[in-house]
Every structure is written in structure tokens, then in C-alpha cells.
Amino acid sequence: MDDIDRKILKILQENARTSLKTIAEKKHFLSSPA
DSSP states (O other), X not given: OOHHHHHHHHHHHHOXXXXXXXXXXXXXXXXXOO
């Protein structure tokens, strides 16, 4: 488990219904089409 995993878990612990899009926006993850 790395730092990114811990940050995601923290967000989900605060609100388990958080969408993947919201998590990505909060942590500045970039998603690109495959």
C-alpha cells in the first residue's frame, strides 16, 4: 500500500459514497482514454 492508496482510503472513510471522479479530482489524478 502506497501513499496514494492511503489518500484514497482516507477519502472513502470520510464518505464511502464518493465517486471515482471526485476522488480523481481531489487527488489530481489524470485519466486518459485508452
